[in-house]
Amino acid sequence: MIIKTPQLCLNRRGLLKGAAGVMGLSAAGANLSFAAGPAGKKLVVIILRGAMDGLNVVVPHLENNYYAKRPGIAILPPGETGGALPLTTGFGLHPALPGLAAMYANGEALFMPAASAPYNERSHFDGQDVLENGTTSALGQLDGWLNRALQALNISPGAIGIGQTVPLILKGAESVPTWAPSTLPAPDPETVDETLELYDNDPVLQAALQGAVDVGALIGDLNQLGTGYEQLTRAAGKLLAAEGGPGAAAISLEGWDTHANEGGVSGILNSNLLNLDKALLGLSEELGSHWANTAVLIATEFGRTLAENGTSGTDHGVGGVSFLLGGAVQGGTMAGDWPGLNDAQLFEGRDVFPANDLRSLFKGVLRDHWGVDVNALNTTVFPGSASTAPTENLIV
């Protein structure tokens, strides 16, 4: 017997280039069966992993220290060439986010600066855990606040995780399916059908594979969804908008750890933001009429140092920026407090002071968008958080 094992994926690059794999285009009608969200309200949580540099995204252009500490990478004030897009007095948006700026102008987006999960140790791993588990420590809970929020509702609207595995924010008692674009070529439809037949006496595996076929049919040709961030958000949008689609989705977008070559109006952050802007417009487009009932929360584990470093980047900090957008959002404004950037106002002399607890933002959205009971928010969803009040006036 000869087994050509070395050739399996020997050209892994070739596989990666191959047709993006999505299951079962042959399937007839798709069949999702989530309960509808509370009054059809959709909630999307996007986690920007790696700690996005909030100061170069929502630019505090009246702070002298911002320009003093970032001589090489600061974004110029609105009105100047390559300057920020105007927001409320004192703040501007990175010019790579025109779509988001338009949403803001349209009253569909707001920003919370100086925002942080209740954690200031500057470790990605622990910071993301705290952001997602809804407590004040990395091992405070081994499940996620979004899953616990689903449980707190009388009829759970269900959720989908965009990614190969369920992200911590969606882990928990409520069962959550996942979807991820495959880097392997799709099998031919006959093989899919034969495999479904193999499971005639195994309902669990058959349902799982059928689910993949159904989701694949809803998503359609991956190549039509763009690439990178946009592919993920458009896929999420299609699933949320589908008949019987879930009420929530969690999406992880990676690549924000800009220690080097972060840059100002060019560099890694600029290209990430261009992609993010495209991804958000794509999400809104796929959601279609559901956009009016949608809130999109965008958060990152922490912010970055005020000062740029020696490699045209920034390092792990504390206070960051969070976004809230969607047709259901009372936008066109900033949320929370701004602590200032003078040396004396910084956290430990180097970072944006975490003036706004992200749990306030999350609680405000869950209470006013989904109607989650405040007592549940204070005790089970965000345990021991009664003293952290929900942010008011986030939702239309």
Next chain:
Amino acid sequence: MADIDALTAAHRFGMGARLGELDTIAPDPANWLNAQLTDVSSTLEQFNLIDSTAALTLFFDYLETKRQEDRDSDAPVAMDAPVLAGTMGAGKNKRTIGGAKNKRARYTAFFDTVSTIKRQEQMQPPKRRASTPINTISSPKAQSDEPIFYQGPPTSDELIEQMYESLTDDIAVRTQFATTTPASFRERLVRFWSDHFSIDFNKNLITVPTALTMEREAIRPHVTGKFYDMLVAVESHQGMLLYLDNWTSFGPNSWAGLQFGLGLNENLARETLELHTLGVGGGYSQDDIIEYAKAITGWTIGNPNVNQDQLGQFVFDPLFHEPGTRTIMGKSYPDTGITQALTALQDFARHPSTANHIARKLAAHFHSDTPPQSLIDRLSQVFTDTDGDLLQVSLALVAAPEMWDNQFLKLRNSEEFLIAAYRAFNFATLTPEVYFYLFEVMAQIPFSAGSPAGWPDDEASWASSSVIAARLNLAVQIGQNIENAPLPPDYATDILGPILSTNSFDILAGAFTKAQGYALMLMTPELQRR
């Protein structure tokens, strides 16, 4: 045709049958399993993999190289920013590495090193770091024969590459070994215990070097030894001390605590009680966690600043240790230094809740998500009666009648599926990068469960649409690479024997191509389950 017991031995206890293996097992399946428990010759020593001390020395070399590079470039590098030192009012000494004469300065330098290390997480998984074309990477064994040429001493980036290469090599060796070993029950047990004491290499750059050494150094030697010995080996292992932060947990009234105003980190103490021994609801309180956390203050690692003579090794440093008697679950433990916590661990290992917690996990892993209570009770009793003798517990698992009945209830997790597929088709020569990639496709890269609780061990977690779709995609790729092998239904009969259903046999027999047939064979419910 091999009988059903051979199949149970190969699939439920072992990691899947290789071609012809069921015939070897058939004469005496129980004996085939038991022999693996008493034969301790199956180790990974022949592969000359790096040990923890050498691996951490490499890390500290990296740290010093990086400092030197930053100094040379004269650039302010905030990875190195003296934040922790700054909060202690000790930032001025941040460059006194090793050379410092007095104790306070050396410890100050150590805390500075710690704050540096804590900022060095790698958000980029190793696959994206690979810059070498994939077809030039040879297997780890061949690689060691090749001379490595450097232009001068390695740069910090090259040292990072070395750390990740060690990691991917180690994963490849471990996987190849599981793919080819005739003692696959023993390998399953290794994975069970490794996952019981789950650690994750992604936490931080310093957790990369020791993520896999822990299994080799603390798990494998005790898989059929005493639970207490494994427990001590794990809780004092560099991998665990780094992953759950105990290397920087300080008694508030210890010398270091008083000098620098530092305090406890409860992570390791909490997980020792909640996950490693008694289990949730096992009879301990938050106060017990804090008391035990104080008992293990001082369990740390020799580093370039303090305890340099034990660089990269486990160290009990009395200067971190909280003085005084500890009271845990009603029992007093006088301050006897390191033995204070060892005595507590002995009591945790002997606690009835621990026996029950371990028995339940073993039964759920090897039998089904909802194992019979009789099996749990049986294992728990043996654990208690033999003072946690894992050889006796494993023998009891083999002897349990429940294990030879109602087979194929348990869905294989993705690593188990991959290894069962590799075993069936003898995929033993993939490169480390390809192994790593395939685990990634399957969403189960070893040692990256992301939680100290380890990987989920239930059907709902693995029977998800995206997991099954990924398995089908991969099965099709594998099927296309099999040549000159028996026809798919015959092949499946050899691997799955009498359990292969008529439905599956007929579908394999009716496959359009052999490639499709092999793919379908891997997707049969009989192979997806165990």
